[in-house]
Amino acid sequence: MKPLEAGRGPVIRTKAALDRALARAPIRSLRGLVGNGPVVVLAPHPDDECLGCGGLLAAAAAAGLPVHVYILTDGRHSHPGSVAWPPHRIASQCKFEALRAAAALKLRPNALRFERHQDGTLIMDWRRAEAIAKQIGRASCRER
Numbered sequence: 001m002k003p004l005e006a007g008r009g010p011v012i013r014t015k016a017a018l019d020r021a022l023a024r025a026p027i028r029s030l031r032g033l034v035g036n037g038p039v040v041v042l043a044p045h046p047d048d049e050c051l052g053c054g055g056l057l058a059a060a061a062a063a064g065l066p067v068h069v070y071i072l073t074d075g076r077h078s079h080p081g082s083v084a085w086p087p088h089r090i091a092s093q094c095k096f097e098a099l100r101a102a103a104a105l106k107l108r109p110n111a112l113r114f115e116r117h118q119d120g121t122l123i124m125d126w127r128r129a130e131a132i133a134k135q136i137g138r139a140s141c142r143e144r
Contacts, residue, residue, distance in 0.1 A: 037065035046094035077119035
């Protein structure tokens, strides 16, 4: 039986079909995926870390691996023009929700780093984004 390719193969409708697909997965364990860590997640917006990598983060934390989550922007532009949710209120709420989510995933309190860039600013300035990426890379290597 050959491994499934992304976007190709049957729709998985039953647990048995899911179990068969997982048995063919190239990586079957947390350590096979991340080794001894650290696990570093770059989240463009608040909540991307949980939506995209929540299972990985929870598993890594449970295994005692070092976890570093960098939330690059503050979420302030998610509701443009809202009177009820002005930018500063959104940014504050996003940070609060990220901290609650991290606690639910059992991450260490210092696992989150809030870079606090405004939404939409990094995509317009690739040099700045590259400098931030290098800074994060250096910090993550030091904190193993």
